[in-house]
Amino acid sequence: MLSESEPHFRQPLLKTPFHERARAVSQVDSFIPWAGYTTVDVFTTVEQEYFAIRNATTLYDLTPMVKYRIAGPGAMRYLNRLMTRDIAKLKPGRVAYGVWCNDGGHLIDDGTVFRLGETEYRLCTGERQLDWLLDSAVGFEVEISEVTQEIAALAVQGPTSCALLKTFGLAGVERLKPFELAHFLPPPSLGVAAIMVSRTGFTGDLGYELWMRPADAEAIWDGLMEAGHTRGIRPIGSRALNIARIEAGFLLPNFDFVSSERTLRLGTERSPLELGLGWLVDFQKGHFTGRRALLEEERRGPRRRLVGLDIEGTKPAHNALLYSDNSGKRQVGSVASATWSPTCKRNIALAMMDAPHIEPGLTVWAEIYLNRELVWERRMAQAKLVPRPFFTPERRRLTPPADC
Amino acid sequence: MGSNSSRRHDAIIVGAGHNGLVAACYLARAGLDVLVLERNTYVGGAAVSRQLYENFTYSNCSYVCSLLRTEIIRGLELPRFGLQIIPYEGGCTMMRNGDHLALYDNHDALRREIARHSKRDAEAYERYLRDMLRQCRFIKPLLLREPPDPTSFKPRDIMELLHLGKHFHGLGEERMYDTLRFWTMSCADFLDEYFESEIVKAHLAGSSIIGTALGPRSPGTAYVLLHHYMGSIDGTVGAWGFARGGMGAVTKALAASFEASGGTIRSGAPVNQVLVHNGRAIGVVLDGGEEIHAPVVVSNLDVRRTFLETMDTKDLPPDFVEQVRNFKIRGSSGKLNIALDGLPRFPAIPQGSPSTRGDMHVTDTMEMLERAYDDWKEGRWSRAPYIDMLIPSQIDPTMAPDGKHYMSVFVQYCPYRLAAGEWNAERRQAFGKTVIDTIAAHSPNFKDLILHAEIRTPWDIENEVGLTEGNIFQGELTFDQLLFNRPIPGYAQYRAPVRGMYLCGSSTHPGGGVMGAPGANAASAILRDLRKTQ
Amino acid sequence: MTMAGAFPKNSKYDCIVIGGGHNGLVCATYLARSGRSVLVVEAADRVGGAAVTREFSPGFRVSACAHLLHLMPESVVRELRLGAHGLRLVADGMPTTALSGDGAPLRIDPGNPSALAERSSADAAAYPVYDARLRRLALALQPAFDTPPPRLGTSSWGDRLALLRLGWRIRRLGRGDMRELLRIGGMCVQDLLDEHFENPLLKGALGFDAVLGANAGPRSPGSVLTLLYRMAAAGAAGSSLAQPAGGLGALSDALAEAAIDAGAVIRTSAIVDRILVREDRAAGVVLQSGEQLTAASVVSNADPKTTFLRLLGTEYLDTGFVRRIVHLRARGLAAKLHLALDRPPRFTGLNEAALQGRLLLAPSLEYVERAFNHAKYSEFSAAPILEITVPTVADSSLSPAGKHVLSAVVQYVPYRSAAAGWEQEKERFTNLLVDTLESHAPGLRESIHAAELLTPVDIEREFRISGGHWHHAELALDQFMMVRPVPGAAQYRTPVDGLFLCGAGSHPGGGVMGVAGRNAARQILNGATHASHRRGRKTTPRTDAERATPANEQAA
Incomplete structure (x- = not known):
């Protein structure tokens, strides 16, 4: 199903198994590259797609997520040495979000680990890093291979997603708890193999992720669209998802942090403690890469910290510098990701702040540039430090979900 | 011609190579009356475009542009004087088994291409680039600075040393170690820390031996690799490009910029001697006996030529002369310039791939590279040479008539002295044949397309361009000849032991390639000295 | 086997030194002198590591790797009182003679x-x-x-x-x-x-x-x-080539004596399976027998690759550090040829006195470079270079009466895993070496009673040095000083608290010097004072009490 008719120097980007379907429903022909694939940025309008996430059900093509198969008698020990979390606690059939660091305790990437069996795991990440994963494997009895092209993936997210999947024919899907995975056989009429479903997602809402053979991708897409046509199902692109993930407080590599395996400059790397991911760091579980550096950092306190901001006005504070007062003299940080939150009706942002300036309820000033019919204005907007996530509905955790 | 000078100038530049012209430009812009003297009837030294066959233009020495410092291009307004640099569109190494490795501009195409050879290497390549860029970021600010003399107690030297120390310290502990190791490693060991695939290593390693009498396994060659990476085009670090109209376009623009600032160039005016009186340079004598006087004489010639051939060694400290004799300038490269009746076919390269629109190679293992070097050590040209082959006319339409092509083939290794005896026409032809056969092994119609081939051995380059042994860097880029050691410890600051006499060629820091930094640095040293005496 | 009388079973030591090579023994001695309880565990049935005298043919003994003593500083010899512990030189100020391809040999003496x-x-x-x-x-x-x-x-x-x-x-x-x-x-x-x-x-x-x-x-x-x-x-070291009586093994014996005298315990035939880690600290070693020995500090005289990748295990290390260790260049290219001879070799143009010194076969730099060429492609040198000694000239105890031993360092011999055909290759190369020697010492071949060639692979196997490199890690600018063996372990400390390096893989490097061992000991002693200051608490009372006893202090 993978279209590779053209040599890579003519067509550098791969097409996902959903590409033809996506192209058929795309109205604005807006595609962007993602991890070597061409993917949809916007299908119709960002607003419509966003509201479908919070109101109905959405399909998002996850295939470009980089997937690694990690298997062998040493797989668990390997992952535990790689990641800051205690992977020994992850039971078969469960999924965990985690991060991994370099020796300096700086974040390389985040991702999800699926425990598929006693000694088999799948690691899903935003960026390719076979180099690091293999170098981490020295001394462990483990096999690591990239399986991105072998698995197609689709995120089915939104308040009606569970009901939709039941209608689609995945009986019992409502019993999946958050971060659980199970295998289901879609209706025989589709003629597809069993698929893996995990109750995971990047929207902070009720939602599932479906993992399947590329050959089955189109049939499942069609089946879902069919099952959901009465429920307002809608394919979405990355732009709408980005709003949802900021509301949910999720981090995006290259926006909220740059992998420490890629940085050129000193001081641009970020630690999990700085990014507010201290809860993912288990100092008790034994050694992992970066542990000694992180212990040291914990002792002295992080130098900066990722915070949530609620900014006055409606103009998103993209790339805004933050100051301690409205004179704009003393910079105290900068905005990483920003959006107007249509659900919270707040102007929100994730920002990196110098640690000494952080105290609850603190107010800082964001320098925002406004384009008024090509006349640019600078505005100092007041921004309050607020807790993250900005939006976390109860339905996200409820099992079974309300309408199932 | 009498012994009296026709006119007195503020400064004389001996040699109109790119560094001589850069120095000349800066001095002229500072208001000095500058005369550039060039032995050949054309300017440019080794950065020239020459029509040696019909309507073909050959960049017959240096052939690509990347290192020329942006500060110099902008400062001397070279684009205004006609300089245009167009980036490569790809690059490739053809393999003996019929496969190839292509390097593409597009990140995803490149990743997939490397992944054909090794999935791991495709991703390790990112780490490799990161580390090369980190080293580039470290070294770039040092290129346009005068290297400090670590033995000196002069405030300026101490300040510069402290600056160097601070700059190094700014890397942070881990990267300081990485840098220390990087500067002392062999290219082979360096690449082994990233890659497993032989073809990836062989392709990248080429840059570590170009112009040097070392093999990829010789310590210090990782730095040579960097030396070829530290250029940039329009902010893309490590990118290489063609000067539109050939490399002569660079020196033509420099000459035009110089003349626009009021400078004078005399070509066909070979300098015979630098005149020294009472321990200071006062001018030069041309071959015909004409004397020209100036209080500042700047030599663009390499350090050996400057001091051993255009100066009376009696005017120099004996230790210094000994050190000049010991300065290593080794001929190790040859060059073929070929006029082609059409575009050669390369069966290893897929139809439509842009990878022929850049540097092409045929050395597919590290061992092949190293064995090519072993031949050089034995005083013979490599039986399977490393070639850096380009067809600029694919991109630059000014280089050859429509439908026809100009091919530049840089060859490593080719010794200056053959064990078998002196270079002669027959041996030159045999060398050319080796290279042509090497290419023809990857291109079935190549030989049929050849209209004309200019074969240049190190001996030819020395004789035509005046580079000792035909060394393209005016001296080996080894530890003992870099930074404050280049060219001579204690004389690394562009000043000769004779007052008023300066060096501005690639023999000085930061070394060779069409970079212009030595010329610019020399000019600022001269201007600083002039300010002091005023 | 235990080489000290009272071996306290299963007791806790202050320091355990893995490997009784010369650096391990030097380190153990300095540590023991500070009042610490020190145990040296050596895998072989005798101490010395690669500095041993071994029998390669009945009645013929030879120094296994290095065959000359000239790098160990006088201060180490003096401080450890090696003379008193039995070290005796049978030859000192040994001359160097260069063998020529065609003309007469040349005595090298500034x-x-x-x-x-x-x-x-x-x-x-x-x-x-x-x-x-x-x-x-x-x-x-x-x-x-x-x-x-x-x-x-x-x-x-x-x-x-x-x-x-x-x-x-x-x-x-x-x-x-x-x-x-x-x-x-x-x-x-x-x-x-x-x-x-x-x-x-x-x-x-x-x-x-x-x-x-x-x-x-x-x-x-x-x-x-x-x-x-x-x-x-x-x-x-006083800059002259010397030969200890009884070969380099005698030096190791003297070092062992010194260690025991200082109070260290030495156990031979005790193969360490792994280093014990508790609470992110090295806590002792587990022997292959399963026996567990605990200590506050573990000092490894093993090479860095063996120490980190095999004995410690990568799970206690960060990936970046492991990357550096994996890429540490540590493949030896020096081999050792041992010949048992029925009569003294007669080198053309050389008298018996020259045999007291070392003979170099490296007639020109071009010759040496050509010999090296092969090594780049994992080939045996076609015309190898040699450092030859005939130790039996000065020390008849190494062979049966009237018979002799020729010992030669041979370069370049590639490290190559013992694949099929390796044995024949080795035999072919040994023959080549004998031919080479024969051309300089006619009649040598027929006087050969037995021959042995130790290639880097053999050295790796016999002396447990990963890669078979005498210096444990290539000595080059990019593996020198603060980057030796790798950043993060260049000051004898390692990323794991309580684990130290003391071998040739550390600064300053290889050769029978003992300096790495002494530096490591000083660093450990230094660190103990630092740590107790930093953490604001004292080290264990027992150690403190022992440190207070001046009996163990040696005049330096």
């Missing part, structure tokens, strides 16, 4: 260049000057060997002072020498020698010492550094 003058008066004049200058430069570097290399970029005044001291020492050389040091430090030895000399035999012999034990040829940049390194070490 103090007496008359032999050289016959071949080149210019060289005879230049040699003493060259030698004196290199010695001056080497001596300026030497003190840096005796302390842990400073870390870069830290805010510690100790590190900064160490760097300043090194800078000051170099500066004190004077402008001319300082410039020369900065110039030649990274140069290749061929260029250096070509600048000074014309006689190929002299250049070959002088260049030999630069590439001995190195993965380098005379044209490899950095080879001057290895030469300076040897000269610096030799300078501290």
Whole structure:
């Protein structure tokens, strides 16, 4: 199903198994590259797609997520040495979000680990890093291979997603708890193999992720669209998802942090403690890469910290510098990701702040540039430090979900 | 011609190579009356475009542009004087088994291409680039600075040393170690820390031996690799490009910029001697006996030529002369310039791939590279040479008539002295044949397309361009000849032991390639000295 | 087997030293003298590591790897009172003679260049000057060997002072020498020698010492550094080649005596399976027998790859650090040839006295470079270079009466895993070596009673040195000082608290020097004081009490 008719120097980007379907429903022909694939940025309008996430059900093509198969008698020990979390606690059939660091305790990437069996795991990440994963494997009895092209993936997210999947024919899907995975056989009429479903997602809402053979991708897409046509199902692109993930407080590599395996400059790397991911760091579980550096950092306190901001006005504070007062003299940080939150009706942002300036309820000033019919204005907007996530509905955790 | 000078100038530049012209430009812009003297009837030294066959233009020495410092291009307004640099569109190494490795501009195409050879290497390549860029970021600010003399107690030297120390310290502990190791490693060991695939290593390693009498396994060659990476085009670090109209376009623009600032160039005016009186340079004598006087004489010639051939060694400290004799300038490269009746076919390269629109190679293992070097050590040209082959006319339409092509083939290794005896026409032809056969092994119609081939051995380059042994860097880029050691410890600051006499060629820091930094640095040293005496 | 009377079963030690090589023994002695309880565990059935005298044919004994003693500083010999512990030299100030391909051999002696003058008066004049200058430069570097290399970029005044001291020492050389040091430090030895000399035999012999034990040829940049390194070490050792009675093993025996005398316990045939880690601290070792031995500090005399990848295990290390260890270049290229001879070898043009010294077969730099060429492609040298000694001339105890042993360091022999065909290759190469020797010493072949060739693979197997490199890790600029063996473990400390390195893989490096062992011991003792200050608490009372007893203090 993978279209590779053209040599890579003519067509550098791969097409996902959903590409033809996506192209058929795309109205604005807006595609962007993602991890070597061409993917949809916007299908119709960002607003419509966003509201479908919070109101109905959405399909998002996850295939470009980089997937690694990690298997062998040493797989668990390997992952535990790689990641800051205690992977020994992850039971078969469960999924965990985690991060991994370099020796300096700086974040390389985040991702999800699926425990598929006693000694088999799948690691899903935003960026390719076979180099690091293999170098981490020295001394462990483990096999690591990239399986991105072998698995197609689709995120089915939104308040009606569970009901939709039941209608689609995945009986019992409502019993999946958050971060659980199970295998289901879609209706025989589709003629597809069993698929893996995990109750995971990047929207902070009720939602599932479906993992399947590329050959089955189109049939499942069609089946879902069919099952959901009465429920307002809608394919979405990355732009709408980005709003949802900021509301949910999720981090995006290259926006909220740059992998420490890629940085050129000193001081641009970020630690999990700085990014507010201290809860993912288990100092008790034994050694992992970066542990000694992180212990040291914990002792002295992080130098900066990722915070949530609620900014006055409606103009998103993209790339805004933050100051301690409205004179704009003393910079105290900068905005990483920003959006107007249509659900919270707040102007929100994730920002990196110098640690000494952080105290609850603190107010800082964001320098925002406004384009008024090509006349640019600078505005100092007041921004309050607020807790993250900005939006976390109860339905996200409820099992079974309300309408199932 | 009498012994009296026709006119007195503020400064004389001996040699109109790119560094001589850069120095000349800066001095002229500072208001000095500058005369550039060039032995050949054309300017440019080794950065020239020459029509040696019909309507073909050959960049017959240096052939690509990347290192020329942006500060110099902008400062001397070279684009205004006609300089245009167009980036490569790809690059490739053809393999003996019929496969190839292509390097593409597009990140995803490149990743997939490397992944054909090794999935791991495709991703390790990112780490490799990161580390090369980190080293580039470290070294770039040092290129346009005068290297400090670590033995000196002069405030300026101490300040510069402290600056160097601070700059190094700014890397942070881990990267300081990485840098220390990087500067002392062999290219082979360096690449082994990233890659497993032989073809990836062989392709990248080429840059570590170009112009040097070392093999990829010789310590210090990782730095040579960097030396070829530290250029940039329009902010893309490590990118290489063609000067539109050939490399002569660079020196033509420099000459035009110089003349626009009021400078004078005399070509066909070979300098015979630098005149020294009472321990200071006062001018030069041309071959015909004409004397020209100036209080500042700047030599663009390499350090050996400057001091051993255009100066009376009696005017120099004996230790210094000994050190000049010991300065290593080794001929190790040859060059073929070929006029082609059409575009050669390369069966290893897929139809439509842009990878022929850049540097092409045929050395597919590290061992092949190293064995090519072993031949050089034995005083013979490599039986399977490393070639850096380009067809600029694919991109630059000014280089050859429509439908026809100009091919530049840089060859490593080719010794200056053959064990078998002196270079002669027959041996030159045999060398050319080796290279042509090497290419023809990857291109079935190549030989049929050849209209004309200019074969240049190190001996030819020395004789035509005046580079000792035909060394393209005016001296080996080894530890003992870099930074404050280049060219001579204690004389690394562009000043000769004779007052008023300066060096501005690639023999000085930061070394060779069409970079212009030595010329610019020399000019600022001269201007600083002039300010002091005023 | 335990070499000390009272071996306290299963007791806790202050320090366990893994490996009873010379550095391990030196380290153990200094640690024991500070009052710590020290156990040395050695895998072989005798101490010494690669500095052993072993029987390679019934009645014939030879020093297994290094066969000359000239790098161990006088201060170590004195401080450990090795003389009192049985170290005796049967030969000292041994001459070096260069064997020539065609003409007569050449005696190399800077103090007496008359032999050289016959071949080149210019060289005879230049040699003493060259030698004196290199010695001056080497001596300026030497003190840096005796302390842990400073870390870069830290805010510690100790590190900064160490760097300043090194800078000051170099500066004190004077402008001319300082410039020369900065110039030649990274140069290749061929260029250096070509600048000074014309006689190929002299250049070959002088260049030999630069590439001995190195993965380098005379044209490899950095080879001057290895030469300076040897000269610096030799300078501290009093700079003359010597041969201990009973071979290098006797040195190890004396070191073991010294260790035991200081209170250390030595267990041989005790193979360490792994290093025990508790709470992210090295806590002891587990032997292959399953026996567990605990200690507050573990010091490894094993090479870095073995220590980190095999004994400790990567799960206690960060990936970036492991990456560095994996890429540590540690493949040996030096082999050892041992011949049991029925009569003394007779080298053409050499009298018996020359056999008291070492003979070098490296007739020109080009010859050496060609020998190295093969090594680059994992081939045996077609015309190898040799450092030959006949230890039985000075020490008849090594062979049956009237018979002799020829011991030769051979380069270049690639490290290659013992694949199929390896044994035949080895045999072929041994024959080539004998032929080579035969051409210089006619009649040698028929006097051979037994022959043995130890290749890097054999050295790896027999002495448990990963890669079979005598120096545990290639000695080159990018693996020198603060980056030896790798950043993060260059100050004898490792990323794991309580685990230290003391072997040749650490600063300053290989050769039978013992300096790494002494530096490591000092660092451990230093660290203990630092740690107790930093953490604001005392170390265990027992140790404190022992430290207070002056009985263990030795006059340095």
